Amino acid sequence: MKYLYLLLNVCSISIPLLYSFNKKMRFIRHWKAVLTSLTIVATVFLIWDGVFTKYGVWGFNPNYHLPYLFLGMPIEEWLFFFCIPYASVFIHYSLAYFKPKLVLSKKITQVITLGLILLLLPVVFLNFHKAYTFVNYSFSLIILVFGYYIGIQHLRRFYIAFLIILIPFFVVNGILTGTGLEEPVVWYNNKENLGIRLGTIPIEDIGYAFSMLFTNVMLIEYFKKK
Numbered sequence: 001m002k003y004l005y006l007l008l009n010v011c012s013i014s015i016p017l018l019y020s021f022n023k024k025m026r027f028i029r030h031w032k033a034v035l036t037s038l039t040i041v042a043t044v045f046l047i048w049d050g051v052f053t054k055y056g057v058w059g060f061n062p063n064y065h066l067p068y069l070f071l072g073m074p075i076e077e078w079l080f081f082f083c084i085p086y087a088s089v090f091i092h093y094s095l096a097y098f099k100p101k102l103v104l105s106k107k108i109t110q111v112i113t114l115g116l117i118l119l120l121l122p123v124v125f126l127n128f129h130k131a132y133t134f135v136n137y138s139f140s141l142i143i144l145v146f147g148y149y150i151g152i153q154h155l156r157r158f159y160i161a162f163l164i165i166l167i168p169f170f171v172v173n174g175i176l177t178g179t180g181l182e183e184p185v186v187w188y189n190n191k192e193n194l195g196i197r198l199g200t201i202p203i204e205d206i207g208y209a210f211s212m213l214f215t216n217v218m219l220i221e222y223f224k225k226k
Helices: 004-019 027-054 075-098 106-125 131-150 152-176 204-225
Strands: 059-060 186-187
Touching: 004 106, 004 152, 027 059, 027 075, 027 204, 075 131, 075 152, 075 204, 106 131, 106 152, 106 204, 131 152, 131 204
Parallel strands: none
Antiparallel strands: 059 186
């Protein structure tokens, strides 16, 4: 099914985009901050994505995407870094709007963040030879450190929002990595990751999603103030 990857992108963003015009929440009023953030983060991740694609860390099954490639990646992969983050940060800001008091305490947030940092440090140092694991978790560590020192207020809500985001994440990413399909839409070279899968999803993808989304949240908050 050539349109599968495109369909996943469109379905992921359609409802959040529609509800962005809700008269009460009016998330669309932040479009400049959101679009600027998405573009910056997408640029960083697409460079990373392109290098990993070139060297076979992962790749794309032509049976599930359109035959239009740019820098070795299908057009759907480029759309992914706008559609999925938009839908995800919309969940975060919807939670902030409808449940403003639903946040973790600052102390608990600090403990969770320090715990994640201490968990990832040995993983990074013991797996420098595995490209996806090393680069992904190194970036996650940087984002967690930034979050601890300058973004703890945002992490207080984001940790809760991320647990909700993981629900559609497992659906979409599960399909992309082969759940219910004869072949995956996106394949991974297990020599470059830990080889641990949650269903069909490499465990590194959770760190990948966290880093990408929380970076967007921090940048959106920065640009909103501008």
